[in-house]
Amino acid sequence: MKSKWLAPILPYFAVWVGFFVFSNAWATLIGFHLAILLVVIWLRPGLRAETLFKTTQPKWILLSVSVCLAGGIGLYFLWDFFSVADDLRRRLAQLDLNPSTWAGFIAYFSLVNPFVEEYFWRGVLGNSTRGLHIGDLIYAGYHVMVVWDKIPAYSILIMLASLVFAGWFWRQIHRRDGGLLAPVLGHMVADFAILMTVYTMTG
Numbered sequence: 001m002k003s004k005w006l007a008p009i010l011p012y013f014a015v016w017v018g019f020f021v022f023s024n025a026w027a028t029l030i031g032f033h034l035a036i037l038l039v040v041i042w043l044r045p046g047l048r049a050e051t052l053f054k055t056t057q058p059k060w061i062l063l064s065v066s067v068c069l070a071g072g073i074g075l076y077f078l079w080d081f082f083s084v085a086d087d088l089r090r091r092l093a094q095l096d097l098n099p100s101t102w103a104g105f106i107a108y109f110s111l112v113n114p115f116v117e118e119y120f121w122r123g124v125l126g127n128s129t130r131g132l133h134i135g136d137l138i139y140a141g142y143h144v145m146v147v148w149d150k151i152p153a154y155s156i157l158i159m160l161a162s163l164v165f166a167g168w169f170w171r172q173i174h175r176r177d178g179g180l181l182a183p184v185l186g187h188m189v190a191d192f193a194i195l196m197t198v199y200t201m202t203g
Contacts, residue, residue, distance in 0.1 A: 002015075004009040004125050007043060015096040021144055025105060028146075029064050036120045045124045052115055052123075054179025064173055071162065072193020079201055082155040084088065086138040091150060106195045112184030114187035117182045122171050130175075137166035166190070 014035035017052035018028025055061060075082075085091060092098075097105060117139075127133045138161035144156060151159070 004043070007039045008138050008142075010039050015142050015145050016075055019095075019148075023094060024098050025092075026042070026101070026146050028095075029105075029109060033113070033116050036116055040120065040124060043124060047119070047123045048057055052180045052184055053120055054177075055181040056179065059175045060173050060182035063183055064170070064182040065189050067169065068166075068186040068190035069192065071166070071190055072197060073118040075194055077199045079138070079197070082158070083152050084155075084201070085150045088150055088198075092198075092202060102199055105196060107197065110188055111193060113191060114184045118170065118174075118184045119186055121167065122174045123180055126171055126174060128175050130172070132164070133171070135173065136164045139167040140164045159165075189197055 001005045011032055014031035015028055018024060020027070020033045082109075121135070125135055127135055140160050141157065143163055147159060148155060169185065173182050174180055
């Protein structure tokens with residue numbers, strides 16, 4: 001397989017363009033997914049798509065969903081602690097996230113994004129090491145652009161640490177389970193809980 005080190009560059013660039021050039025959440029997300037698709041085509045990995053629906057034991061699904069649900073609920077109760085921008089609703093509207101687009105965005109982000117990301121980050125670019133791996137940090141890193149002007153530096157650091165853990169956690173489940181269904185379902189729960197918290201707090 002071609003060098004994996006170059007693989008994250010295009011998805012990172014797509015997120016940057018979507019947020020800082022087009023200033024549109026939909027353009028960012030679709031561009032991010034298209035970039036991942038192009039990279040996967042370029043890498044031509046041997047990982048079959050069926051692995052996204054594979055698990056060996058239900059306990060991995062339960063563990064993944066439970067941990068990720070706790071993270072989403074935690075954001076809700078720690079909202080004030082993270083000092084989220086008071087004008088977040090206005091900033092989200094500038095990204096074309098408003099009452100008429102939120103439902104579709106939440107649905108797409110929660111139901112489609114986890115499949116794309118888990119196949120790419122934990123599958124194609126995955127690593128079987130037990131400890132932390134640079135890939136866990138690379139996965140977490142692009143999220144900084146998403147929250148760059150919306151939370152203070154200490155909150156960004158906490159978010160990064162949480163996402164590095166999430167990347168490591170899902171990677172360990174994939175290593176132990178051999179499939180990606182448990183990480184995908186946990187990712188779904190996390191994405192849905194986080195977006196619903198943002199929607200509720202800015203509604």
